[in-house]
Amino acid sequence: MVSANLKLAAAIIVRDEAELLARCLDSLRGVVDEIHVHDTGSTDGSPDVATRAGACVTTGLWTDHFADARNAALDGWTADWVLSVDADEHVVVDAGRLRELLAGTDADAATLEIDSDRQDSDVTFRAPRLFRPDRTVWTGRIHERITARDGTLRLAALPRDVARIVHAGYATAERREAKALRNVLLGRVQLDDLAADPAGNRDQIARTLLDLGRSCVVAGHKQDAVDTLEMLRELFPRTRERLQGTDQLAQLMLAEGMDEVALVLVEDLRAAGAESAYCDWLAAQALAQLGEVDEAARLLNNVGRVVDTAGRRHGPAALTEMKMLVSALQAKLTGVS
Numbered sequence: 001m002v003s004a005n006l007k008l009a010a011a012i013i014v015r016d017e018a019e020l021l022a023r024c025l026d027s028l029r030g031v032v033d034e035i036h037v038h039d040t041g042s043t044d045g046s047p048d049v050a051t052r053a054g055a056c057v058t059t060g061l062w063t064d065h066f067a068d069a070r071n072a073a074l075d076g077w078t079a080d081w082v083l084s085v086d087a088d089e090h091v092v093v094d095a096g097r098l099r100e101l102l103a104g105t106d107a108d109a110a111t112l113e114i115d116s117d118r119q120d121s122d123v124t125f126r127a128p129r130l131f132r133p134d135r136t137v138w139t140g141r142i143h144e145r146i147t148a149r150d151g152t153l154r155l156a157a158l159p160r161d162v163a164r165i166v167h168a169g170y171a172t173a174e175r176r177e178a179k180a181l182r183n184v185l186l187g188r189v190q191l192d193d194l195a196a197d198p199a200g201n202r203d204q205i206a207r208t209l210l211d212l213g214r215s216c217v218v219a220g221h222k223q224d225a226v227d228t229l230e231m232l233r234e235l236f237p238r239t240r241e242r243l244q245g246t247d248q249l250a251q252l253m254l255a256e257g258m259d260e261v262a263l264v265l266v267e268d269l270r271a272a273g274a275e276s277a278y279c280d281w282l283a284a285q286a287l288a289q290l291g292e293v294d295e296a297a298r299l300l301n302n303v304g305r306v307v308d309t310a311g312r313r314h315g316p317a318a319l320t321e322m323k324m325l326v327s328a329l330q331a332k333l334t335g336v337s
Contacts, residue, residue, distance in 0.1 A: 006102060006103050007079045007080045007081075008031070008081050008083065009034045009079035009081075010035045010084075010085060011035075011036045011084050011085075012035070012036070012086065013040060013070055013072075013086075014037055014038070014042060015039065015046070016043060016044045017044075017046050018042070018045045018046045018049050019044075021049045021087045022049055022053065025049075025054075026053070026090075028083075028085070028091060031083075031093045031095045032083060033079070034056060035054070036056050036073050036077055037050035037057045038058050038059070038069060038070075038073035039057060039060075040060055040061070040069055041062050056077075064141065064186055064189065066138075066141065066142055066144040066186075067137075070084065070144060071137060071138050079133060080102070080132065081131065081132060082131055082132075084130075085165060088168045089166060089167050089168065091164070091165055091166075094161065098158070098163050101156075101158060101162060105156045106154065107154045107155055108135045108136055109131035109132065109136055109155055109156075110130040110158050111127060112130065112164055112165055113126055114164070114165045115165070116167040117168060123313065123315070124312065126157065128155060131146050135148060135149055136148055140204075141187075141189060141190040142211065176218065180216075180219035181215075183211070183215035183218075184212065187208060187215055191212060205236075206232060206236040206239055206241035207241055209231060209236075209245070210241045210244055210245050210248070213225050213232060216228055217248065222256070225249075225252060226249065229245045229246075229249045238272075243273075243309050246265055246268050247269060247308055250262050250266055250269065254286060254289070259290050260286075262282065263286050266286070269309070274309050275307060276302070277305070277306075278306060280299040281300070283296075284297075284299040284300045284303070284322065285322065287299070288326050294330065297327070297330060305319070306318060306319050
């Protein structure tokens, strides 16, 4: 079989991830032919954990550039396909079917579903984590992306029952905020780099503003988040990044109790072509907080699932909880027990 000759490697960059790394490495056994772990300055024994698990370990200096680190993890190795995972993730894979699909595609990279256990809700989204290293390269100081070395990136989508990634989430809120703060700092550096580039890649600037705004939200820098997202909305009309930035801003307004502003932003999303059910989901939250529970309930009746403007599919628990809350508020207002 062609798939029997296909060489598949996994690449992981780590720094002080000893607590989580073992599970990640264990999930890769029987899936890949070799594992490359590139350590960028751990002091907790992460390289030893990787070595004991049979991984090939390299070390390098951390240069505040995620793409450089991920590309360094590939130096000196050869593989037909590389699976990129993080230490706080593990994979669930049908190894035989995966190899058959990879052997039969002409794509440069393949997307997988990633299940992320967040503090507020479970979210599932797609990202290109499998790629041909001879055709692709990582780019971006922060929120790095796989890009084609020449031309447009050709993507395949792997079925969920063939391969998916599970992200364990951050161990503590403090760690989540610390990583977000790091991302804010690196995002600002990347934005400065792009602004100084005479070529002025507008797509990259728009993506960086969006990522920076999101990081500011998680880091608790709310006014910086608002300023960044409003800049994105003003400078990049009719773009996917503006749509997602408006979504992020609406969510922030909801969290801050600025419900009238959130409703205005939701109508902006509708006009820009966002999914109607998702707009109803956001609007229902604002209306419920404003006391307009009957209208909130009416809108929620239109929502069967929650998929945001970035394509992230939210778990059903959040929708169920919201419907129960609105129903309870209706009962309270009508005096029904």
